[in-house]
Amino acid sequence: MSLRYALLGLLAEEPASGYDLARKFERNLRRYAWHAQHSQIYPELNRLAADGLAAVVEEGPRGRRTYAITDTGRAELRRWVLDPNDDPVVRNEHTLRLFLLSTLDVEDARKMLRHQAEGSRLEYERLRAAIDAAGASGRAPVELFASELGARYFQVLHEWALWALDHLDSE
Amino acid sequence: MSLRYALLGLLAEEPASGYDLARKFERNLRRYAWHAQHSQIYPELNRLAADGLAAVVEEGPRGRRTYAITDTGRAELRRWVLDPNDDPVVRNEHTLRLFLLSTLDVEDARKMLRHQAEGSRLEYERLRAAIDAAGASGRAPVELFASELGARYFQVLHEWALWALDHLDSE
DNA sequence: AGGTGACATGACAAAATCTACATGTCAATA
DNA sequence: TATTGACATGTAGATTTTGTCATGTCACCT
Numbered sequence: 001m002s003l004r005y006a007l008l009g010l011l012a013e014e015p016a017s018g019y020d021l022a023r024k025f026e027r028n029l030r031r032y033a034w035h036a037q038h039s040q041i042y043p044e045l046n047r048l049a050a051d052g053l054a055a056v057v058e059e060g061p062r063g064r065r066t067y068a069i070t071d072t073g074r075a076e077l078r079r080w081v082l083d084p085n086d087d088p089v090v091r092n093e094h095t096l097r098l099f100l101l102s103t104l105d106v107e108d109a110r111k112m113l114r115h116q117a118e119g120s121r122l123e124y125e126r127l128r129a130a131i132d133a134a135g136a137s138g139r140a141p142v143e144l145f146a147s148e149l150g151a152r153y154f155q156v157l158h159e160w161a162l163w164a165l166d167h168l169d170s171e
Numbered sequence: 172m173s174l175r176y177a178l179l180g181l182l183a184e185e186p187a188s189g190y191d192l193a194r195k196f197e198r199n200l201r202r203y204a205w206h207a208q209h210s211q212i213y214p215e216l217n218r219l220a221a222d223g224l225a226a227v228v229e230e231g232p233r234g235r236r237t238y239a240i241t242d243t244g245r246a247e248l249r250r251w252v253l254d255p256n257d258d259p260v261v262r263n264e265h266t267l268r269l270f271l272l273s274t275l276d277v278e279d280a281r282k283m284l285r286h287q288a289e290g291s292r293l294e295y296e297r298l299r300a301a302i303d304a305a306g307a308s309g310r311a312p313v314e315l316f317a318s319e320l321g322a323r324y325f326q327v328l329h330e331w332a333l334w335a336l337d338h339l340d341s342e
Numbered sequence: 343a344g345g346t347g348a349c350a351t352g353a354c355a356a357a358a359t360c361t362a363c364a365t366g367t368c369a370a371t372a
Numbered sequence: 373t374a375t376t377g378a379c380a381t382g383t384a385g386a387t388t389t390t391g392t393c394a395t396g397t398c399a400c401c402t
Contacts, residue, residue, distance in 0.1 A: 009271040093259035099317040100180040146270040
């Protein structure tokens with residue numbers, strides 16, 4: 001059901017079409033929250049509308065349909081977000097690879113950690129720049145909380161990779 | 172295919188039965204790497220054996236079958252772990268909820284962040300204690316890399332939640 | 343006028359995952 | 373010796389997700 005709430009959450013910020021939502025997933029959610037493709041998004045949007053949690057509010061060119069969240073949808077979203085879910089489902093291919101690092105020999109591990117350190121540094125800088133830009137343009141700070149968490153997460157990944165490299169050397 | 176490699180990775184550390192693996196998933200992987208239930212693990216173990224990536228090395232009481240990774244399996248695991256996968260699949264119900272924080276009103280957000288701060292603190296302390304205990308008992312440091320990352324991750328979650336609470340107050 | 347690329351939605355089959363049901367063993371303890 | 377709980381492995385149907393194919397529109401550029 002998470003996809004459903006991810007969509008409601010994005011629609012709670014502003015009305016959007018399936019195409020818009022697919023791009024938002026790609027830009028904002030894919031890397032650390034939830035992955036979904038358009039072939040999953042469109043059918044779920046139809047179900048959301050059928051269930052009265054979202055509604056088409058505008059029809060544009062090329063068959064574009066803009067959806068908005070309904071009051072029912074907003075209530076249902078709030079219920080889900082506040083649900084004290086202490087057993088969340090986590091599936092992270094990236095973390096899994098890091099976890100499997102210990103099955104590699106030292107030279108392979110070093111190679112992987114270097115790649116890791118570089119990748120997370122880039123991602124950290126990208127997010128940090130995005131936050132600064134958004135902050136300067138007056139976006140509400142609360143909307144930047146998630147980005148801030150993302151930035152801190154990649155910073156930790158980076159520091160951890162360097163720490164791990166260091167430990168490999170001293171063994 | 173990630174489940175397959177998660178299993179191979181655990182078997183690369185030491186031979187284990189499906190039951191053992193289910194517990195390892197529960198204890199080590201579920202919270203930040205990969206979630207899987209026994210109903211998925213047993214069939215996949217059979218496929219692993221059929222494909223020659225793992226093999227039954229011991230039959231114990233109660234139908235227990237202990238599997239070990241084969242050389243082919245080890246090579247295949249290495250190939251996958253080193254694969255420069257720059258588009259990993261991430262699905263994290265927990266992070267998704269945090270992302271949707273911005274759709275809540277201030278009082279709800281505060282409530283959620285407090286719950287968050289408390290939960291991540293507990294998880295951090297649990298992991299840190301486990302690392303200390305394992306370190307003292309002479310486990311190879313490289314096997315603790317993943318735990319160290321987990322601990323740092325929950326530490327960041329905790330600090331972020333406090334930071335976010337602070338920002339909410341100053342708005 | 344024709345070509346290109348972003349925009350826009352969808353269907354469908356295959357694979358992965360979940361939930362629930364199903365069955366039996368063995369060790370400890372009351 | 374009866375009960376209980378951990379050990380141990382499975383199956384089946386439903387749901388979710390993936391990957392690919394399919395189709396058409398509109399704006400812009402040459």
